[in-house]
Amino acid sequence: MIQEPPQEINLPGSGINFCQINGFFHEYIMSQPKEDNMVFALGRDNQSQQYTGRHLTIRSNWDRSRLFEIIDFSRLRSLTVFGEWRSFFISKKMQMLRVLDLEDTTSDVSDEDVEQIVDIMSRLKFLSLRGCTTVSRLPTSLGNLKQLETLDVRHTSITMLPETITKLQKLQYIRAGSTVPSTESQSIQPGSYRLPKFRRHQFISAHLGVKVPRGVGKLTGLDTLGVVNVAASGGNAFLKEVENLIQLRKLAVSGINRQNIAVLVSAISVHRDWDSLSMRLDKDEKGALCCVNDISEPQEILLKSLKIHGDVDNFPAWMKLFLSSEKLDLEVTILTQEMIDTLARGHFKCLRLCVKPTEDGEHNFSIDHTSGFYFLRTLEIDCSSTFLLAFGERAPDRLEVLKVHSSSGTQISGLANLEGLQLVWLIGSCDNALKQDVERQLAQHPNEIKPVLRLENVSSPQLAEHPNEIEPVVNLEEVSSTQVAEHPNDI
Structure with missing residues (x-):
């Protein structure tokens, strides 16, 4: 039943693996949900007269001019949209919807569309606007989505989260942050090539963080949080709230500098089982690099994955904190032989070194x-x-x-x-x-x-x-x- 996919799908060393199903079994698997009125899709080749079910997919090749009102939304629980977005995809009959995935829709999703979505679909558990670059804000009514567990607004124009987000006690995943312009990350060059959607963004790892409101420490169910702009979110006050997120396993932050690095290290030291930490480092007002020398009695931090974007002062001191990490993604301006020798003492299974171009080249x-x-x-x-x-x-x-x-x-x-x-x-x-x-x-x-x-x-x-x-x-x-x-x- 299970077969290996073409070579270009699986990426050795990327940690991402895919498989494909034998054609006969694939048809059977696809037919059963349709017979049970579970899944239906709208596309160019859709010959079925079925317009009811629990899960709806709108494909990119579906004619947007066709009537949408004939669909029965009374049992609909999830909606996934590929291709062009249309405002009429939102219906007042979708009040029972649990999952809405609009990732990388190719037409403008407006702020008004998002506000209407939040007002109508009050029972959402999963909301993804990832890649909807025209969305610039989330409505204050977001606090009414009491069942929301996952919010993904990465690669949008959203720069801050509403204060009402602190009311969502069931939130487990907050993923936010806009992609850094290519001029700031020339070695990554996100605009120079295209990959399949499911693995395109893994190469665009540097993000500009969003501002989060005070009180985020109340969301004790959070597993994943980021990217947060620490400087815009209250600085050390926000990092103190991180200590209260006892279930947090993945954290991504930007705006880390010499003034707040000690508080960040202290906050994450409270947690013993971290899966991932991502830091975007900045220079301070005097142009000084981020440094951990001033931290008194720093303890080694156990991580599975560590990402550091930006130059540091005293690299060996930094690595002393993180040498037990299994995976390191390091982006610096200059990579020296001394840094290579320091990395050699680590326990890394996967090491990615991204070096920005310099004048001597x-x-x-x-x-x-x-x-x-x-x-x-x-x-x-x-x-x-x-x-x-x-x-x-x-x-x-x-x-x-x-x-x-x-x-x-x-x-x-x-x-x-x-x-x-x-x-x-x-x-x-x-x-x-x-x-x-x-x-x-x-x-x-x-x-x-x-x-x-x-x-x-x-x-x-x-x-x-x-x-x-x-x-x-x-x-x-x-x-x-x-x-x-x-x-x-x-x-």
Whole structure:
């Protein structure tokens, strides 16, 4: 029944895995809910006369001019919209709705639409406006959604949450924050490539936080909170409230600086079982970098995943707090060899290093003569500048996936020293010299089963404009550029 999907769907080292169902069983699984009047979908190929059920999906290819009033909403519990949004999708008959997912709808969802949604659908448990960039505020009536458990307003224009949100005692997940403009995160370059919707945003990790009201510490059921702009949310007063969130497992904050870092460390030290912490660091008014030197008797913090965006003062002191983390995502302006050696002492299984471009435009990374990186399985380096990555004789022997966002002039050496290597993944503009050199090294690899080279071109503007909900990915391992160029289709 369960089959492996095409190669471009599953991403080794990303922690995201997908599968697909055999065609016969897929049809059976899809038919049963329809027969039981559970699920129905509106689309171009929809031949069914069924207009009632508990779960409705509006597909992007459904003709928006068709009558919507003939649908029976009395049993409807969830609504998912793909493609263009229309205000008439909101009906007063949807009072029993529990789930509303409008993620990445391609037309304007207005603030008035959101206000109407909140007024009508008072029993919502899940509300996602993710990617609805035209939404700029949430209504004060949001406090009436007493059953709400998940609120996702990431990648919108919302900069603050209403004070009434503190009334929602059942809230478990608050996900907010707008994407940082590409000028502030050039190495990520979110506008330069497109990926399938379900994994597009994982590469756009830096966010601008939102302002949250006082009293957020009353939401003791919160599991996930972020991204919060600490400076705009009361600074240390907000961080003190974090101590009251006893069930919190994932926290993302921006506006962390030299004045509030000690209070943040103290707040998260109260909690022993953290899954994820994300921090966006800023300089203080005098231009000083964020520093943990002033923290008295700092204790090591146990984390599964840590993200640090921004430069720090005294990097070894920072890492002393977080060396037990399993996953580290670090974005800095300059990555030095001293920082690499410090990271080698950690317990990281997954390490992602994002280096911003500098004026000289050249970096050298050497992983050699160290007994560290014992646990490292996945290493990702995202650097838009020219760099040299060298693995010495004592390189990590458990490293399985090496992912490099390459640019012209990039060099990689010593791949034969990586005993556990299974995949080298080059993303971006890869010149022939790098491709041929990596192919040569992998062909000469001492393992009987040679590592695989995957080349992914992520800079195609045609793919960015593709009409499909799941957009294509160019994988140069599977299709040649000549075949693409000679294809009869315009796109």
